Amino acid sequence: MSDAATLESFRLADSFLPVGTYTVSYGLEQFIQDDRVEDAADLEALLSTYLRRQVGPAELVALRAAHAAATDGDIDAICRADRRLSAVTLAAEFRESAQQSGSRLLSLQTELRDETVLNRYAGRVDADEAPGNYAVVLGVVTALADVAVREACLLCCHGFVTGLLGAAQRLLSLGHTDAQRILDELQPVMTAVVEESSDGAVDAMTPFAPLVDVLAAEHERAERRLFAS
Amino acid sequence: MAADAPHPAFEGYATEAVPQAAVGSPGKDGVLELTFERTAEGTTLVHDYATVPFHISGTLGHDPLPEADTVFIQSPTGGVAQGDRHDVSITVGDEAVAHVSTQSSTKVQTMTCNYAAADTSLSVGADGHLDYVPEPTILHADSRYLQELTVDLAPGATAVVSDVVVPGRLARGERFEFERYLSRVRATGPDRLLFEDATHLTPADEDPTAPGVLGDFTVYGTTFVLAPDHDETELSDALHAVVADGEARAGATALPNGAGVAVRALGDRAETVQATLHAAWDHARTELLDVPAPSGRKY
Numbered sequence: 001m002s003d004a005a006t007l008e009s010f011r012l013a014d015s016f017l018p019v020g021t022y023t024v025s026y027g028l029e030q031f032i033q034d035d036r037v038e039d040a041a042d043l044e045a046l047l048s049t050y051l052r053r054q055v056g057p058a059e060l061v062a063l064r065a066a067h068a069a070a071t072d073g074d075i076d077a078i079c080r081a082d083r084r085l086s087a088v089t090l091a092a093e094f095r096e097s098a099q100q101s102g103s104r105l106l107s108l109q110t111e112l113r114d115e116t117v118l119n120r121y122a123g124r125v126d127a128d129e130a131p132g133n134y135a136v137v138l139g140v141v142t143a144l145a146d147v148a149v150r151e152a153c154l155l156c157c158h159g160f161v162t163g164l165l166g167a168a169q170r171l172l173s174l175g176h177t178d179a180q181r182i183l184d185e186l187q188p189v190m191t192a193v194v195e196e197s198s199d200g201a202v203d204a205m206t207p208f209a210p211l212v213d214v215l216a217a218e219h220e221r222a223e224r225r226l227f228a229s
Numbered sequence: 230m231a232a233d234a235p236h237p238a239f240e241g242y243a244t245e246a247v248p249q250a251a252v253g254s255p256g257k258d259g260v261l262e263l264t265f266e267r268t269a270e271g272t273t274l275v276h277d278y279a280t281v282p283f284h285i286s287g288t289l290g291h292d293p294l295p296e297a298d299t300v301f302i303q304s305p306t307g308g309v310a311q312g313d314r315h316d317v318s319i320t321v322g323d324e325a326v327a328h329v330s331t332q333s334s335t336k337v338q339t340m341t342c343n344y345a346a347a348d349t350s351l352s353v354g355a356d357g358h359l360d361y362v363p364e365p366t367i368l369h370a371d372s373r374y375l376q377e378l379t380v381d382l383a384p385g386a387t388a389v390v391s392d393v394v395v396p397g398r399l400a401r402g403e404r405f406e407f408e409r410y411l412s413r414v415r416a417t418g419p420d421r422l423l424f425e426d427a428t429h430l431t432p433a434d435e436d437p438t439a440p441g442v443l444g445d446f447t448v449y450g451t452t453f454v455l456a457p458d459h460d461e462t463e464l465s466d467a468l469h470a471v472v473a474d475g476e477a478r479a480g481a482t483a484l485p486n487g488a489g490v491a492v493r494a495l496g497d498r499a500e501t502v503q504a505t506l507h508a509a510w511d512h513a514r515t516e517l518l519d520v521p522a523p524s525g526r527k528y
Contacts, residue, residue, distance in 0.1 A: 027441075045440045049442055053439075084425075086486070087485050088426070088427070088485075089485065090491050091482050092482045093482070095485060205425075207427070208442065209441045210442065210451075210495060211442060214478055214479060214480040214495060217493070218480050220469075221469060221473075
């Protein structure tokens with residue numbers, strides 16, 4: 001990758017990127033509320049499930065499709081992957097979170113760059129013809145910045161895990177060293193799910209984490225909560 | 230003496246291999262077609278075709294809604310065997326109301342080769358309603374089962390579709406010993422994909438009891454209340470309130486594309502998951518049809 005592409009990927013992977021990942025916990029808040037996650041080991045196991053069962057088989061498959069479509073300038077294919085990702089994300093809270101951070105990243109990037117593909121896709125999202133999921137926007141943005149698809153997938157995993165670790169630090173008494181240790185220990189899982197997602201077809205996404213769905217449904221109705229999901 | 234010979238005189242027979250019926254041969258390729266239509270007398274089963282292992286003994290008229298019709302799918306066999314390919318099509322015409330279920334659990338038998346598959350397509354006409362709430366699927370050790378279900382809804386149509394999976398013969402201590410279970414549910418509305426859900430379990434490769442997957446639960450089921458013309462947020466909140474305090478751990482969430490609501494339930498026994506999902510079904514039917522769900526009587 002060129003230096004510009006590498007720097008772009010650093011920028012997109014940074015929690016400094018204002019896309020609101022600090023507002024989402026993807027049900028983690030409810031897992032902690034329910035005493036299902038009490039320490040660093042529980043947290044790492046749950047994050048591993050998220051990566052293997054949700055991010056890998058759904059988000060990464062959509063990201064790859066969007067990355068390839070953006071490279072080809074095929075706006076219809078980007079929108080197809082985008083709609084598909086929403087159709088397989090059954091937990092309402094997760095769809096909302098993915099669309100909110102997707103919309104923030106999309107408007108940020110359209111401010112920074114003047115790219116036809118990005119502008120046309122943003123137009124389709126504005127017209128409600130595509131939901132604008134974060135993973136799909138990230139796929140488009142990385143493709144246009146010449147960030148290779150594998151790096152883009154790793155970046156997506158890294159961003160997801162750091163976002164949830166940030167949430168965990170506010171919900172659990174999790175120290176910085178523990179947070180870094182989990183991030184470090186999840187590296188092989190991230191590599192494995194990125195590898196596996198390369199076989200995934202966009203019309204065969206199979207995320208499967210029913211207990212996450214049930215707890216997210218409870219979180220939707222929780223009276224006191226810190227996070228939007 | 231061969232282990233399973235009941236009498237010395239049968240010993241010779243017992244050593245003979247049983248050549249299994251091949252994929253596609255009679256009894257392996259079950260076909261079931263049901264078509265319901267709205268007539269002056271209410272809903273009528275106007276077409277039915279069933280080949281082994283499916284059997285239909287006519288319709289039953291005890292639905293709480295007088296104009297609805299009920300069919301229980303029967304099977305004269307002990308369950309689904311390796312090489313079985315089942316094909317079920319259920320069509321509910323405009324303004325008709327039908328309830329289709331199975332009479333007992335679908336038992337997916339142990340396999341040594343090949344796999345079994347069931348393809349189910351449901352179609353509901355304008356302002357029609359279908360309840361497709363079969364008994365649970367029980368996955369015996371070493372089974373491989375692929376289940377694909379599609380629901381197509383015309384404008385104004387509604388449906389309740391349920392799926393419960395039991396990962397083994399729990400009473401004998403068998404759990405998560407099957408090889409592979411993949412169940413896909415796909416719903417389409419007028420001209421668009423509404424949602425797609427998949428359950429993919431391969432216990433030997435990926436621990437189904439991992440946190441967030443099934444956790445400490447064993448039995449898993451989902452009821453989809455498909456009602457694209459209804460306010461899904463309101464229905465989702467109401468259904469969540471119905472299931473939140475049940476014996477099973479359950480929750481409701483609004484489906485993508487305004488399709489309706491998914492209620493997921495996890496429990497330790499099929500009965501608790503079924504009871505929780507039945508409560509959701511009951512509420513949904515009251516919302517959609519103004520009558521409760523059928524009691525569960527299978528005759």
